[in-house]
Amino acid sequence: MKSKLNLDPKVIDSARSCAARIAESMQTFIDRHTTVSTERTILRLLGVDGVDDVDTPLPNVVVDAIKDGGGLPKGVAYWMGNTMIQTGLEPQAIAEKMASGELDIMKLPMASSEEAEAKILPIVEAALEKIKAQTAKRENYLATIGEGKKPYLYVIVATGNIYEDVIQAQAAARQGADIIAVIRTTAQSLLDYVPYGPTTEGFGGTYATQENFRLMRKALDEVGEEVGRYIRLCNYSSGLCMPEIAAMGAIERLDVMLNDALYGILFRDINMQRTLVDQYFSRVIIGYCGIIFNSGEDNYLTTDDAYEAAHTVLASQFINEQFAVLANIKEEQMGLGHAFEMDPDIENGFLYELSQAIMAREIFPKAPLKYMPPTKYMTGNIFKGHIQDALFNLIAVWSGQSLQLLGMLTEAIHTPHLHDRMLSIENAKYIFNNARALGEEVEYKQDGIIQKRAQFVLTEAEKLLHEIEKEGLFSTIEKGKFGGVKRPKDGGKGLAGVCVKDGHYFNPFIPLMLGGAK
Amino acid sequence: MSGAGNKNVTTATTTVDLTKIKPYGDTLNDGMMQLSFTLPVPYGEESNEAAKILGKKMGLDEPAVVFSKDLGIGYTYFVLYGKCQHTVDYTSIKVTKVEVDVMDRLECERYIEENIKRNVVIVGACSGTDAHTVGIDAIMNMKGFHGHFGLERYHGIEAINMGSQVPNETLIAKAIEVNADAILVSQIVTQKDVHVANLTNLVELLEAEGIRDKIVLVCGGPRISHELAQELGYDAGFGAHSYAEDVASFVLTEVVKRKLV
Numbered sequence: 015m016k017s018k019l020n021l022d023p024k025v026i027d028s029a030r031s032c033a034a035r036i037a038e039s040m041q042t043f044i045d046r047h048t049t050v051s052t053e054r055t056i057l058r059l060l061g062v063d064g065v066d067d068v069d070t071p072l073p074n075v076v077v078d079a080i081k082d083g084g085g086l087p088k089g090v091a092y093w094m095g096n097t098m099i100q101t102g103l104e105p106q107a108i109a110e111k112m113a114s115g116e117l118d119i120m121k122l123p124m125a126s127s128e129e130a131e132a133k134i135l136p137i138v139e140a141a142l143e144k145i146k147a148q149t150a151k152r153e154n155y156l157a158t159i160g161e162g163k164k165p166y167l168y169v170i171v172a173t174g175n176i177y178e179d180v181i182q183a184q185a186a187a188r189q190g191a192d193i194i195a196v197i198r199t200t201a202q203s204l205l206d207y208v209p210y211g212p213t214t215e216g217f218g219g220t221y222a223t224q225e226n227f228r229l230m231r232k233a234l235d236e237v238g239e240e241v242g243r244y245i246r247l248c249n250y251s252s253g254l255c256m257p258e259i260a261a262m263g264a265i266e267r268l269d270v271m272l273n274d275a276l277y278g279i280l281f282r283d284i285n286m287q288r289t290l291v292d293q294y295f296s297r298v299i300i301g302y303c304g305i306i307f308n309s310g311e312d313n314y315l316t317t318d319d320a321y322e323a324a325h326t327v328l329a330s331q332f333i334n335e336q337f338a339v340l341a342n343i344k345e346e347q348m349g350l351g352h353a354f355e356m357d358p359d360i361e362n363g364f365l366y367e368l369s370q371a372i373m374a375r376e377i378f379p380k381a382p383l384k385y386m387p388p389t390k391y392m393t394g395n396i397f398k399g400h401i402q403d404a405l406f407n408l409i410a411v412w413s414g415q416s417l418q419l420l421g422m423l424t425e426a427i428h429t430p431h432l433h434d435r436m437l438s439i440e441n442a443k444y445i446f447n448n449a450r451a452l453g454e455e456v457e458y459k460q461d462g463i464i465q466k467r468a469q470f471v472l473t474e475a476e477k478l479l480h481e482i483e484k485e486g487l488f489s490t491i492e493k494g495k496f497g498g499v500k501r502p503k504d505g506g507k508g509l510a511g512v513c514v515k516d517g518h519y520f521n522p523f524i525p526l527m528l529g530g531a532k
Numbered sequence: 533m534s535g536a537g538n539k540n541v542t543t544a545t546t547t548v549d550l551t552k553i554k555p556y557g558d559t560l561n562d563g564m565m566q567l568s569f570t571l572p573v574p575y576g577e578e579s580n581e582a583a584k585i586l587g588k589k590m591g592l593d594e595p596a597v598v599f600s601k602d603l604g605i606g607y608t609y610f611v612l613y614g615k616c617q618h619t620v621d622y623t624s625i626k627v628t629k630v631e632v633d634v635m636d637r638l639e640c641e642r643y644i645e646e647n648i649k650r651n652v653v654i655v656g657a658c659s660g661t662d663a664h665t666v667g668i669d670a671i672m673n674m675k676g677f678h679g680h681f682g683l684e685r686y687h688g689i690e691a692i693n694m695g696s697q698v699p700n701e702t703l704i705a706k707a708i709e710v711n712a713d714a715i716l717v718s719q720i721v722t723q724k725d726v727h728v729a730n731l732t733n734l735v736e737l738l739e740a741e742g743i744r745d746k747i748v749l750v751c752g753g754p755r756i757s758h759e760l761a762q763e764l765g766y767d768a769g770f771g772a773h774s775y776a777e778d779v780a781s782f783v784l785t786e787v788v789k790r791k792l793v
Contacts, residue, residue: 174723181605188604200721201661204697217661218721282663283695317669357678390666394754394772426754429723433570433609436601498673499695 019468029476033332050511053090055257060105065210066113083120087516095130127518138522148267155244162192165418172197172429174216176226180233187237189439195248203253227266260296264303275337277310280499285506297341302527309334312353312386314497320355325474345380353386354406371413373468387421396423407445552619563616575602583610591617628759640780644688656716657694660730664720680775700734714748714783722755735765748786
């Protein structure tokens, strides 16, 4: 298709291949390492769940014991396989006996890696069957009850209480929402464990727990059948437990997950080595089970300027795309992020926004782009805020965005009230319906403001990517090129959970998931 | 504006009784207010009546539901107008504000040169569980916000922005390490008063360390008022629409006033 923005395909190709080389160079580092959260994810997939008598999740109990015993470089899959051989127990029973102090798996006789891997394989395959069944259920829903039109209306609930969230989510679905995201409680990204069970207390959001996922999934399936539209569920595969939450999402049939190769480093000060290793397994899982990931480039524009830093968003989208390619994620699952965050006082700001939104659409034609609403320049003037959201909605339908996180007129005041969500859905439905085919009808003036803006941003992004390739990604982040945030390679949280694999290490899920087992 | 228009303005203001003000819609003292809210009852005649009764109980005469809508779970949303019966004595109001003459960036820099004669060290963070750095970034980062440069840009100020989710203990340790003159704490998330607990905790820790008196302590955020800040033991609190120069002017003046030079 011809570019309406007259973008040079050679520049796009150059930027993309540059990002591919950056991602590949990181992959060498990633492949040499594992992390405590990656290992806990393996346990969760093997069916280890529950907590001990002081509420420590069993995956943590097992991994900590192996780490303390110096066994982490071999990987938990080996230790579990070996313990199954030596004791005849299943992974959950092993974890329970470890928690009660009845079993020290580090003191058992040791079988070979091959024997351990063979022993664990049936359990791995059973876990994959379970995930496949969930994916099939989603596909069946989409084929029978169908889904809303794109851009999908995407709203958040954030009461802190999963049962209250369920009520709000069902109300939103009845009002027209297509995707419900349950915002997490504010400190969860920095917890090095996933809390357990249903939760009713949180700050600015609700804990991501497997039981909470299950409760919300059930509620959305019910309301989806009632309204005749599959309602997608979104949560966060990010923070110190990035891959564990991806596994929980795969098991409980989440449809969309926030997941970014760089976000945790920049905005949560999580160590970059930890995040890069963690994001890989999380993305392999996401790719395998058909979840759409959402990357977090929109956040750059909350700390940096949306006009001046637009090229950093595009550069990061290219990098996120290429990390996703390495994890075997289809383009149709790449919810690359961007945002409507330009200062409303900029003359022709709407034109620049439009240009950048169409640019993202043209460069990533099949990706279900995630478009984020204005937040930075929302003031508490709810009436003006509603108009800002309307302009955002107009650009979304015009430029063909896919996942529209609806802006709330009360942004900057409180987490959305029940009727705030209704007003925002009404706003979006009105504009999407009224301007549905606008994008197909409009072309842009040769070398006009809109064309030139996109060409400029693309050129700058390509330049930045070449700089990053030369400099290395770690060092680029250390210098604060993304979001204006500087992070040292050995700084931040979670570095102690990174470990170099030994020669016999194996993670049985990665090859099977990448190969698309069955 | 025409002369006649100006005259009208003058007339309007002279007839306001400041001891008994009430909302203005299109006529002085009509008391007009607009409300929107949700009631947990199904959409229909009865819910409209419920909304009107509620309006009356709130002191609104002639409450009128101009719009109502079914929210889909047996709840109803309303837009309601009514004439407020209550009045306020404007002449008796006193508000605690940060009392400082705001200097612009260049004036702040000159003030440091003339009155402090050394670098002023300011450490800032979103402390506790708060992950939202938009406020502290607007005040501290070079770029600032809305054309107002941040503290990093000020000659004579060494601004250290520690970012988000910084434990109060870590913030204090840094302040001690760099011999900070001031600590800025930003709190955006206020659900269930989490900010009050965290801000209080910081003051207690500073007192325990015995350095509360040696530091200018400032908090900020969209829901923070100077009054709340003072109640919690802070020297000042800055709400929405505050910029780096507001904070800098206060901190610098305070450093001099308290002889922390």
